[in-house]
Amino acid sequence: MTIEKKIGYHFKQKELLKVAMTHSSHSGNSTNNERLEFLGDAVLELIISEYLFLAHKLSEGKMTKIRSNIVCAESLSKAAYDLKLGEHIFLGKGEIVTGGRQRKSNLANAFEALIGAVFLDSGFETTKEVVLRLLEHNIHLALSGALVKDYKTELQEYIQKNNENEIEYTLDKSEGPEHNKTFYINLIFNGECVSQGVGKSKKEGEQNAAKIYLHQVKKISEQNN
Amino acid sequence: MTIEKKIGYHFKQKELLKVAMTHSSHSGNSTNNERLEFLGDAVLELIISEYLFLAHKLSEGKMTKIRSNIVCAESLSKAAYDLKLGEHIFLGKGEIVTGGRQRKSNLANAFEALIGAVFLDSGFETTKEVVLRLLEHNIHLALSGALVKDYKTELQEYIQKNNENEIEYTLDKSEGPEHNKTFYINLIFNGECVSQGVGKSKKEGEQNAAKIYLHQVKKISEQNN
Numbered sequence: 051m052t053i054e055k056k057i058g059y060h061f062k063q064k065e066l067l068k069v070a071m072t073h074s075s076h077s078g079n080s081t082n083n084e085r086l087e088f089l090g091d092a093v094l095e096l097i098i099s100e101y102l103f104l105a106h107k108l109s110e111g112k113m114t115k116i117r118s119n120i121v122c123a124e125s126l127s128k129a130a131y132d133l134k135l136g137e138h139i140f141l142g143k144g145e146i147v148t149g150g151r152q153r154k155s156n157l158a159n160a161f162e163a164l165i166g167a168v169f170l171d172s173g174f175e176t177t178k179e180v181v182l183r184l185l186e187h188n189i190h191l192a193l194s195g196a197l198v199k200d201y202k203t204e205l206q207e208y209i210q211k212n213n214e215n216e217i218e219y220t221l222d223k224s225e226g227p228e229h230n231k232t233f234y235i236n237l238i239f240n241g242e243c244v245s246q247g248v249g250k251s252k253k254e255g256e257q258n259a260a261k262i263y264l265h266q267v268k269k270i271s272e273q274n275n
Numbered sequence: 276m277t278i279e280k281k282i283g284y285h286f287k288q289k290e291l292l293k294v295a296m297t298h299s300s301h302s303g304n305s306t307n308n309e310r311l312e313f314l315g316d317a318v319l320e321l322i323i324s325e326y327l328f329l330a331h332k333l334s335e336g337k338m339t340k341i342r343s344n345i346v347c348a349e350s351l352s353k354a355a356y357d358l359k360l361g362e363h364i365f366l367g368k369g370e371i372v373t374g375g376r377q378r379k380s381n382l383a384n385a386f387e388a389l390i391g392a393v394f395l396d397s398g399f400e401t402t403k404e405v406v407l408r409l410l411e412h413n414i415h416l417a418l419s420g421a422l423v424k425d426y427k428t429e430l431q432e433y434i435q436k437n438n439e440n441e442i443e444y445t446l447d448k449s450e451g452p453e454h455n456k457t458f459y460i461n462l463i464f465n466g467e468c469v470s471q472g473v474g475k476s477k478k479e480g481e482q483n484a485a486k487i488y489l490h491q492v493k494k495i496s497e498q499n500n
Binding site for chain 2: 084085087088089092093095096099100103109110113114169170173174175201202204205206208209215217219239256257258260261263264267268
């Protein structure tokens with residue numbers, strides 16, 4: 051069955067469908083689906099937000115949580131799997147032999163890109179119908195709490211969000227006459243001084259200290275990858 | 276000048292405008308703007324995403340970065356400030372005397388809620404016109420790179436995202452006959468065993484270990500706040 055039959059939507063611009071199904075590993079100079087995935091993610095977030103807002107009198111905190119359980123790799127890859135979307139993705143050979151058609155991230159990304167493509171082709175209202183139909187089951191599961199039980203994921207997210215990595219800026223010294231001072235600012239990360247920034251104001255010194263340390267950590271991270 | 280004149284949009288449902296302008300500190304049993312803020316944030320994300328997608332041939336990474344510089348407290352509070360939105364927010368007395376009308380978070384949240392309200396009242400296309408007009412200057416600044424210079428914010432976000440907090444699950448032991456085993460799973464956080472979960476499968480044991488530790492860290496965090 052074609053994708054269009056599966057999702058119940060026929061593209062006016064067939065090119066959009068092709069781009070949505072093209073993974074970055076696919077050779078040739080065809081456009082891949084990364085930009086459409088970015089757009090599709092925002093489309094999904096708004097459609098689900100509006101649905102939760104109108105259909106259920108949930109608090110902001112509850113809506114945030116339930117939405118994140120619907121618009122996430124786990125849920126979207128499941129929806130893509132049910133549509134057998136993997137069969138239709140244009141992949142590079144290396145990606146195919148390493149199981150790319152079954153890879154959750156590829157499936158979820160293709161699903162998002164597909165929704166981005168429908169949105170560009172048809173606008174918000176039509177896309178809403180398509181999305182609410184395709185994600186009906188996942189929405190139901192999330193609302194019933196069945197998708198909210200993954201404690202491993204919840205712990206991971208909690209720690210990422212809450213673990214204290216304290217950044218502090220302190221004035222080391224200032225030099226020069228009152229009208230033309232130079233400020234030396236230390237950046238203290240988890241109690242340790244990791245960089246110093248200089249500036250004609252405290253603010254400028256802080257920005258420079260942050261810039262220097264950011265440069266350092268990015269460099270270290272690149273070396274490790 | 277009324278808000279409607281300032282933003283160039285007239286509400287069919289005036290009640291929506293009132294809710295959008297009501298801060299949670301406002302007494303009485305009126306609905307506050309937290310739910311509309313949630314919705315408005317998603318509306319803004321999609322409008323800016325679509326705009327960046329269509330108007331500029333930027334990569335996904337660039338779009339993510341520029342969008343986050345447009346749809347953020349700093350940028351939205353500036354837009355709200357230019358509209359003098361602070362004058363129109365319904366605040367509690369305590370919030371007023373502590374400078375609530377100038378508080379960036381209040382301004383940005385009211386702006387988001389206002390956009391959520393316009394969206395419910397008029398739909399996506401009309402809201403798009405309103406938003407692109409109100410945020411024209413911020414979009415221009417973000418595209419020119421002028422909003423991308425805050426290294427302190429960038430460092431904060433980078434560390435939050437990248438700092439390694441390694442979570443590992445290891446099998447401590449299993450007990451019982453092959454068809455009815457019990458698994459004991461250790462949760463290792465940054466090299467230290469912080470909890471143990473028991474289950475009839477490794478997966479269940481892992482989930483329980485995560486559940487126990489999550490419960491612990493949340494309790495500690497509550498005591499500290």
